[in-house]
Amino acid sequence: MPELPEVETTCRGLAPAIEQRLIRRAVVRHRGLRQPVPRGLERRLAGLRVTALSRRGKYLLFNCSRDDSAAGSLIVHLGMSGRLWLVDAATPPEKHDHFDLEFDNGLIVRLRDPRRFGLVLWQSGDALQHPLLATIGPEPLTADFDGRVLHGATRKRSAAIKLVLMDSHVVAGVGNIYANEALFRAGIDPRIAAQRISLARCGALAAAVKQTLELAINAGGSTLRDYVGSDGRAGYFQNQFLVYGRAGEPCTRCGTTVRELRQAQRATCYCPQCQRR
């Protein structure tokens, strides 16, 4: 389900309902996520106030304080199949509902994650000091990421540009769908060695990453399978995919048949005419 636009959509959907609210209690029904949910997290969270909800890459950060002094952050990652939504206290949890955060207004932020590749973690103090967050690359939608940064980060990388673009240490939050889409928009063959791409083309690619992510956020994210946003509404960016999932169909730009191949066991879709070496 979730790449950066979906996480951003979730963040924007949840924030107004929970910011400045007190956590009444937290419930963990299944600790076996990608990493175990920390022991004692429920006791730690009870009575804290969520002062801000933010996003770093694909991580959601619930900044928490107690009596006006910063306590730390609840860190949530949705993995492949995770989703957070708001439910009222009367809504019974279902099979894959592993975690609840219940607030003093009666609303519950509920994590559903069938594949359990997600994460629920705690970091005292500054969330960005958590080992999983401290080493990730620049935020793609800020000035911290541009063609020069991308060019610099790829000079020693002989791997295919698509794989390098999906490396969260190069740039945060670019997953399979948006890597495919951005490479198409930049007119770059996904198989080229990253280090062979010129500064100018890195500029085009960085711009394409930003454009693709922004368009997707404005569309409310992408709805694949059963994903819907935190308000229960579906995003519709999947209707705007230019190459992803379109193998065998004509390229929207030139009409050439879109091709599919596999890179690191992931589907790559591209137009052999529009995307060049």
Add this chain to the structure above:
DNA sequence: CCGACAACCTGTGAGC
């Protein structure tokens, strides 16, 4: 440092 690959899980759809 880098790249290739397996691993963590469940659900779904295609093909037989």
Add this chain to the structure above:
DNA sequence: TGCTCACAGGTTGTCG
């Protein structure tokens, strides 16, 4: 209808 297999939005750890 039911079985088996491949594949799905992510990321880390291990090994060479």
